[in-house]
Amino acid sequence: MKYVPVGKGHKAILISILVIAIFIPFCLQGCSLSTETGTEDFQSEDVKEGEGVVQEEDPEEERLRVEEEERELQKKLEEERKLREEALRVDLGHFFVPLPPLEQEDNPPVKAKGIYVTGNSVGLTSRFERLLDMVAATELNAMVIDVKNDHGLMTYRSEIDILIQSGANKSAPVKDMQEVVAMLKEKGIYTIARVVVFRDPLLPEFKPEWAIQKNQGGVWRDNKGMGWVNPYNKNVWDYNIAIAKEAALMGFQEIQFDYVRFPENAHRVDREAYYPGEDGKPKDKAIQDFLTYAQKQLEEYNVYIAADVFGVIATSWGDTDKIGQTWEKIAPLVDYNCPMIYPSHYGSGYFGFDVPDAHPAGTVTHALNDAIKRNAHMENPGIIRPWLQSFTASWIRGNIPYGPQEVRAQIDAALELGIDEYLIWNAGNRYQPDAFLSPEEALINEEKIKSDREQKGHDVLGHTAEKALEEYLESVRRKDWREAMVYQSTGFSYDHHQFREWVGQWTGRLTSYDIIARDNLSEGKVFSLDFTITIDGNELITKGKNFEVYKENMIWRVKPPTEFIETLAFIPEATMEEEQDTNN
Structure with a gap:
């Protein structure tokens, strides 16, 4: 409601008018006011200067008052935050990570076209600059950066107590990850923190009781001699979620959980090992529960959540590989579902190809068709953002070299299905700039494909x-x-x-x-x-x-x-x- 300002010079005039308006009828009608509905007594009293006049607060006083109220509110919120942090410190113990600031910058969704980047690549200035130059000159706009890598090691020095104790900070190649993230965001590059979860050869050495156990006793290890932590163990959940929180505080816009699964070759693993705390719970329920918990724990930290999943789970039904990944139990819990649909990862006969690796476009088309269909019946599934192959699978009989043309064929196959986000994997970060269009060319290409589809009345599967x-x-x-x-x-x-x-x-x-x-x-x-x-x-x-x-x-x-x-x-x-x- 707005108030009309009244200056001092107008007050006397207004009061005189009020006095006349009151006393003339009073004198004429003999101390009573008549209305159509009856007569009521009216007792006069002295009219005080300014009475009945709504005055607006002085603008400067109002500004100071508002500022004071804001300071008081801020102080109250900070006190409440401090009390919450003290309670969390007790509750979480050595997993404690501070709460996010009260005011956080906007984090709008981005259609990410990204590359995988190791901590070593970030730490090596010349290599990192080459990658930055490639992103600046092409349609690429995102980087997936290791925060906790495949060896269980941090790529920067964490301040989390349990990470310091576990030895995860040794050999951290990035001196100031927060500074790196800020620089990337200034350049318009979307930042994704990769956290390798259950494949962690370091943590079992520190906490062997948190690991998958051999039937004969001791830590179970895979063919490469790596231990895996137990997905049923809540301590393992808190360990990895603490890392995700810290990454969010450093400014990362998205947390990507990789190896969010049990070890492959499940028939061998289940024969040789057991999982303390399993208690009859299916593997895919354990992964589902972890992601549900992560979603809840990270909801204040202003980040999106993604999960890397095996590409084949979009084609098979249920947890057929017994690794704990079922499409329907993961897709609703993440903002981005990232199937690793590398053609080299499909066996002979998949999608009718003797060697799927030799058919990059065809394999990606079939795999994403299945993924789109799996999302169809769900109310709010995660956006499909696939991992695509940028390496030559020399270990596969009948493989083909993967150059710019093969990488581009995968990107275009995804675009034809309406999927305009992707991530490119090369373990050594050796990418091929010629695989990517300029930002302007990419936009024209995407709009043309979309326009052609809409004009025909087609959906992304090509159906009317x-x-x-x-x-x-x-x-x-x-x-x-x-x-x-x-x-x-x-x-x-x-x-x-x-x-x-x-x-x-x-x-x-x-x-x-x-x-x-x-x-x-x-x-x-x-x-x-x-x-x-x-x-x-x-x-x-x-x-x-x-x-x-x-x-x-x-x-x-x-x-x-x-x-x-x-x-x-x-x-x-x-x-x-x-x-x-x-x-x-």
Whole structure:
């Protein structure tokens, strides 16, 4: 509400007017004021100067008052923060990391196109400058920098008590990581801190009880002699999350958890080792619980969370490799889901290729198709940002050299599927600038691909709404629960176990259908269908039912009419009577 300022010169005039307005009626009507609703007594009293006049506070006084209130609020918040930190220090002990500052800079999302950078590369000025020059001259705009590396070592000197005790600070190549991050951000480079989690050969030497244990006793080690920490152990969680918090305080905009899994070759590992604290909990539930805990612990630190996952988990269902990674249990818990879809990491026969490594574009296309489909039925899955290959897999029979053309083929394959973010891996940080476009060329290329797709009415899988409807109906006809789950929109999330069980309970089979009309909706399409569902040899013919098709998670998805779903799952009366007799 605004107040009208009243100056001293106007006060006397205003008071005189008020006096006249009050006393003339009083004198004329004899100490009473008449209204249409009656008469009430009016007692006069002296009118004091300024009474009844709303005055605005002096601007300077108001400014000082506001500043004082802000100081008091700031002081209160700082006192509360101090008390919280004291409580956290007691609660977390040697895992303690300070809380973030009360005021933090904005951290808007970025479509990252990044490269992996080791701590040694950051610490070696000449090499780091070459990488910075390449990023500045190309479409690249991000760096994934080791914070805790594959050997369990920090790339800068951490101030966390448990890290100091564990010896993780030895040989830290980066003198001032905070300064490096600030410099990168000034250059417009998005900063991602890589934290290698459960593959940690250092920590088991310091805390062997936190490691995966051999059945015969002692720390279990993989083929390379490296110990792994136990994903069921909460101390291990707190150790790595403390590192993530410290990285956030240094200004990193995103935390990327790598090796967020159990060791591969699970049949051997599970035969030779055991996991204290497992207590019947599945491996993928342990990883899910870790990411849930990390998400909660980092929510005040103004960072995005990413997880690196095996590319094959987008193609296989459930934790088939027994490494603790199931797509549906990871994707909803991260801002960015980063499948490592290196063509060299797929075995012979994958996607129909004898040597997937020799087909960079084709392998990436198939892998990302699967990833997009896996996101389709989830309410809020992490953005797919794949790791792509920039190295020659010389150990694979039939491999091909990976030069600029092979790297570019992977980037373009992802773009065709609407995925305009990527990360490039080369363990030695030897990248090929010719693989990347200039920022201007990349923008033109991306907009052209997107425009062509939209003009054709295609989703990122290359389907029109009608094609997606046909794919859905054919999957229903075949009772292919995997494909049906991709295309059927329900308005809620469900897992593949539930959907597979539901499809298995269908008593009806879709035997024919005919699209008889098409129309547009404000945000989708509607198709009128005649269809026939057969139950126990009896054909149930339904005419003129509307199937709505909308875009969800980048693809066209079908919302079938209730009658269609109910008829598929229809329980014949005779069967119901048989069930009742059995129950009785």
